[in-house]
Amino acid sequence: MAKVEQKGTLSKSDLREFFREMLLIRRFEEKVEERFRAGELPGFLHVAIGQEAVAVGVCRALVEGDIIASTHRAHGHTLAKGTTPNELMAELYGKLEGCSHGYGGSMHLYDIERGNIGANAVVGGGLPAIVGAALTFKLRCYPRVGVAFFGDGATNIGTFHEALNLAQLWQVPAVFVCENNHWAESTPSWQHMPIEDISQRAVAYGMKAVKVDGQDVEAVYKATRRALEHARGGKGPVFLAVNTYRLVGHYIGDPQVYRSKQELEETRATQDPIEHLRTKLELSGDEVEEIDREVQEIVDASVEFAKNGTDPKPEDALKNVYA
Amino acid sequence: MPELSYREAVRDALSRAMRDDEDVFIMGEDIAEMGGSMGVTQGLVDEFGPERVRNTPISEMALAGAAIGAAMQGMRPVAEIMYEDFLTLAAEQIVNQAAKHRYMSGGQVTVPVTFRTQGGAGWSPGAQHAQQLESWFVHIPGLKVVFPSTPTDARGLLWSSIYDDNPVVFFEHRTLYGIKEEVGDELEPIPLGQARTHRQGEDVTVIATGRLVHEALAAAKEAEEEGISVEVVDPRTLLPLDEDALISSVKKTNRCVVAHEAVVRGGFGAEVAAVVQYGAFDWLDAPIERVGAKFSPLPFAPVMEDFVVPHANDVLEAIHRTVSRT
Structure with missing residues (x-):
């Protein structure tokens, strides 16, 4: 995906491009869900339907050389960071053409060349590495920033606290993007956190913390740009407390017995970031349809690409264990 | 130097x-x-x-x-x-x-x-x-x-x-x-995955790591006075393991003791024993002896700690056990 030019304000055409990308991620994930239910995709999968504005808003604000570490819910981040739908879909089908060459799968998406140092299936697992990467940028005087994505659930694990403490202590150029979707798998925030304002956790380490509306891609983009400027300028790391919503289950097939139908329907009706942006841009039905057709074609093509991909040989499993 | x-x-x-x-x-x-x-x-x-x-x-x-x-x-x-x-x-x-x-x-x-x-x-x-x-x-x-x-x-x-x-x-x-x-003035890198033979011997191979290398060498000295010739090999790198060096030593001596300070059960010596028995099965004249700590957490009181962890005499006893098998 092409990068929009770095600027503080966004034109209507920039936002239209954001819309296209968010819709592409949405359609991609819906297709993933469909192919998984059809029994074509191995393993298990987590989609981030409802959280597209965070992936696009953050990644569009990054510049060449910036890196991300992602989570088990990584398809959106990965696409937004520049991995092509073909490479991502091929990975989900376990093909050599996949972004992790069939070794990773949905929860371990890598694209080192494009600055994705890995989606992590251990909650909070990727945060310390972002601190170390950012330390390298600082020691080497590289104008680069490391960005860690994680959810509200991850703020309860030790790596989160140790990583934030170390990042602030060492003043490394890192941005911590907390995608607070209010659910740690099936456990609501009120059952896993004794505080309501998640940004207090960063404030406790003396870290600059900013609250962001995660359903507004423009707000996410602007907040990220400011955070990146702060970090890149040597002023230390920033914590973005991004309020967002997971409009689906924890994993594909999750019956969501823990969530009331009414809450889910209300959230879906009021918190869809793509719908928000469509309204803001005053896109007509025809315009949306045209963009939709275009992204659907890309998604369909990615499935074709993936299905025609190369299966690894079983014994390929023994490669890449050591450098 | x-x-x-x-x-x-x-x-x-x-x-x-x-x-x-x-x-x-x-x-x-x-x-x-x-x-x-x-x-x-x-x-x-x-x-x-x-x-x-x-x-x-x-x-x-x-x-x-x-x-x-x-x-x-x-x-x-x-x-x-x-x-x-x-x-x-x-x-x-x-x-x-x-x-x-x-x-x-x-x-x-x-x-x-x-x-x-x-x-x-x-x-x-x-x-x-x-x-x-x-x-x-x-x-x-x-x-x-x-x-x-x-x-x-x-x-x-x-x-x-x-x-x-x-x-x-x-x-x-x-x-x-x-x-x-x-040591030399120049630092000579030692490739990972290469064992070191500290002492050549004919009757028993002791494969030891860490502190137990020194305990094994002390035991070998005592054994020598009793007429038992002990070879002491330190794998140095546990992963990857220099399997060839260990197997060829045991093929020469036909008897093997593995020794480390960690507890015996599930210890590194279990892996060494498996590698050696598979690679030198037809050459072995006795079961492989294992030396290591007894199966307890480390105690505080010195007399208990001393009892739990292995020493040269434990290696020597294992050497005696293996040479006594006919």
């Missing part, structure tokens, strides 16, 4: 690597002004400064993980985990992250990080400051595991560990820090 202690040998490898190469830096708890809890990094902050001799908070997960992140960006960090026991805190990062990034990415990235740590009984620290946990890490594909027993080996192997493109867990033994030997 200069004489270096095991401690100084480790320090020498670190300082030479840092002098030669800006990519190398060290981090850990109390390693700067204090010089590390074992004094290994003493003086290094004066030469290299606090950016490259980096004190960390007591945060094993973050310090191990930050070293991993730096390694993935092209640095060659050496992270000190103060005691082996605290590897348990860093284990998620070492086992799930360092060992697997290369694999999960399909070979896109290398993680050239070294985790230095130390442990070992003999000074009554109790159950949480002296365990020998090397076998845990030998079980993890993607890691390399090194355990030197002499100053020369410590220096040459640490250098190779730093310059290996894979994550290495480097075990030092606390009670060996003071032992001295003459």
Whole structure:
């Protein structure tokens, strides 16, 4: 995906491009869900339907050389960071053409060349590495920033606290993007956190913390740009407390017995970031349809690409264990 | 030729690597002004400064993980985990992250990080400051595991560990820090995966690691006076393992004792015994004897600690048992 030019304000055409990308991620994930239910995709999968504005808003604000570490819910981040739908879909089908060459799968998406140092299936697992990467940028005087994505659930694990403490202590150029979707798998925030304002956790380490509306891609983009400027300028790391919503289950097939139908329907009706942006841009039905057709074609093509991909040989499993 | 202690040998490898190469830096708890809890990094902050001799908070997960992140960006960090026991805190990062990034990415990235740590009984620290946990890490594909027993080996192997493109867990033994030997002016790197034969023998091979190499050598001396010729081999690198060296030694002596300080059950010696029995089955004249700690946590009282961990006489008794089998 092409990068929009770095600027503080966004034109209507920039936002239209954001819309296209968010819709592409949405359609991609819906297709993933469909192919998984059809029994074509191995393993298990987590989609981030409802959280597209965070992936696009953050990644569009990054510049060449910036890196991300992602989570088990990584398809959106990965696409937004520049991995092509073909490479991502091929990975989900376990093909050599996949972004992790069939070794990773949905929860371990890598694209080192494009600055994705890995989606992590251990909650909070990727945060310390972002601190170390950012330390390298600082020691080497590289104008680069490391960005860690994680959810509200991850703020309860030790790596989160140790990583934030170390990042602030060492003043490394890192941005911590907390995608607070209010659910740690099936456990609501009120059952896993004794505080309501998640940004207090960063404030406790003396870290600059900013609250962001995660359903507004423009707000996410602007907040990220400011955070990146702060970090890149040597002023230390920033914590973005991004309020967002997971409009689906924890994993594909999750019956969501823990969530009331009414809450889910209300959230879906009021918190869809793509719908928000469509309204803001005053896109007509025809315009949306045209963009939709275009992204659907890309998604369909990615499935074709993936299905025609190369299966690894079983014994390929023994490669890449050591450098 | 200069004489270096095991401690100084480790320090020498670190300082030479840092002098030669800006990519190398060290981090850990109390390693700067204090010089590390074992004094290994003493003086290094004066030469290299606090950016490259980096004190960390007591945060094993973050310090191990930050070293991993730096390694993935092209640095060659050496992270000190103060005691082996605290590897348990860093284990998620070492086992799930360092060992697997290369694999999960399909070979896109290398993680050239070294985790230095130390442990070992003999000074009554109790159950949480002296365990020998090397076998845990030998079980993890993607890691390399090194355990030197002499100053020369410590220096040459640490250098190779730093310059290996894979994550290495480097075990030092606390009670060996003071032992001295003459080492060359030049640091000669020792390739990972090469065993060292400390003593040639005809009747029994003792395969030992860490402190038990020295106990085995003492036992071999006593055995010699009884007319038993003992070969002592130290694998030095536990993963990858120099299987050929171990098997060919046992093919020569036909008897084998494996010895380490860690508890016998599930210990590294179990792996060695399996490798040797498979590779030298037709040559073995007796079951392989295993020497290690008794199956208990490490006790505090010196008499109990002394009872639990193995010594030269335990190795000697194992030698007697194996030669008495006909």
